[in-house]
Amino acid sequence: MFRPRHHDIEDRECGLRAFVVVDDTSCGPAAGGIRTCRYPNETAARADAAALARAMTYKCALAGLPAGGGKGVVMLLDTIDRPRAFERLGEFVDSLGGSFITAGDLGTTVHDLEAMARRTEHVYVDETGLAEAVGRGCVRAIQACVVERGGDDVDLSGVHLAVQGCGTVGAAVARAASRLGADVSVADVDDAAAQQLAAAIAGQVVAVGDILEIEADVVAPCAVGGVLTAAVAGRLRAGAVCGAANNILAAPDVEETLRERGITWVPDVVSSSGAVILGVGRRVMGRHDCDELVDRVFDTAQRVIVEARERNARAGDVARELAEHRIREARGET
Numbered sequence: 001m002f003r004p005r006h007h008d009i010e011d012r013e014c015g016l017r018a019f020v021v022v023d024d025t026s027c028g029p030a031a032g033g034i035r036t037c038r039y040p041n042e043t044a045a046r047a048d049a050a051a052l053a054r055a056m057t058y059k060c061a062l063a064g065l066p067a068g069g070g071k072g073v074v075m076l077l078d079t080i081d082r083p084r085a086f087e088r089l090g091e092f093v094d095s096l097g098g099s100f101i102t103a104g105d106l107g108t109t110v111h112d113l114e115a116m117a118r119r120t121e122h123v124y125v126d127e128t129g130l131a132e133a134v135g136r137g138c139v140r141a142i143q144a145c146v147v148e149r150g151g152d153d154v155d156l157s158g159v160h161l162a163v164q165g166c167g168t169v170g171a172a173v174a175r176a177a178s179r180l181g182a183d184v185s186v187a188d189v190d191d192a193a194a195q196q197l198a199a200a201i202a203g204q205v206v207a208v209g210d211i212l213e214i215e216a217d218v219v220a221p222c223a224v225g226g227v228l229t230a231a232v233a234g235r236l237r238a239g240a241v242c243g244a245a246n247n248i249l250a251a252p253d254v255e256e257t258l259r260e261r262g263i264t265w266v267p268d269v270v271s272s273s274g275a276v277i278l279g280v281g282r283r284v285m286g287r288h289d290c291d292e293l294v295d296r297v298f299d300t301a302q303r304v305i306v307e308a309r310e311r312n313a314r315a316g317d318v319a320r321e322l323a324e325h326r327i328r329e330a331r332g333e334t
Helices: 042-062 082-095 110-117 130-148 168-179 191-201 230-235 254-260 274-283 291-295 297-311 315-331
Strands: 005-011 016-024 034-037 068-075 160-164 183-187 215-221 237-241
Touching (some): 005 042, 016 042, 016 082, 034 042, 034 110, 042 274, 042 315, 068 082, 082 110, 130 168, 130 215, 130 237, 130 297, 160 168, 168 183, 168 191, 183 191, 230 254, 274 291, 297 315
Parallel strands (some): 034 068, 160 183
Antiparallel strands (some): 005 016, 016 068
16 A cells, blocks of 8 residues: 655765655655664664654544655764754755655754755754644543543543653643643653653652553553553553553554553554644644644544444554545545
8 A cells, every 4th residue: 555765865974874764645745753863773773764654654644634654764873973964864855855844853953953954945943832732632632541431521630640751742741631630640761850840740750660550540651662562561550551652562462462451542643643733734734723633633532442442443453544544535546
């Protein structure tokens, strides 16, 4: 069904080694950020770019956006000259002629994006509101979990939320949930960040190794991906998992453990989609206020949860099928 385009970019003079994947453009230009981090090897970097690009395709399709999915990853090498490297990457993005529009992601700074913007207009430098959009969307998905388990769709009073990660995204989720009355526990490898966030929202700090396994209504992984292994899923004491991190499940089969234990799962292609909704809403759709678009995450999450329950199917499979159906519609294949 998909016809992804894989691009390897190398410039030894500035230490750039990057991989860009344009996964699908059936619904519109591929949208996805640039991730910068250390990888053990090029194979791992390529695989990460491909997996993240596919996730962006599903995010955009499920959100009903006029966009497809793409992703770029930059290997953080000791030899990299970041200003020159990101200018070179900007030149490559520009050569794609607008088929790939990008922004920041894990490890990529505003200065990096500004360097890219000196060579292309197809990069979103202004990150104002992106974290808040992710937080808003994730909390809307959390509300869908609460409704599924018999709660109110607006008020989170009495709901205990455990947030893993206190960076910009995790903090946005915690603050948004706290404003709706949730009792929030947080954890981060940076204890000072966790303490500061907890003080700001009258929350509690939990040891970073315990946050996914404390007794809670909802656990929200909002840091790195792959944290929910089968072993961790087997020890969960929460009623639902709904986070803002990408690729939360260590493997798709982990969802079977969640299903067997009656734990509600919202696929992160739904719950972490706030940033791309805001970015595409502004850049492609020309909308200034995108709150209404982000709030639709509630409806999408609820549809996935309910259909998965009624069909006795994996929520991840339901989300994928809904996304692929929209892509086929865009191609005129249904």
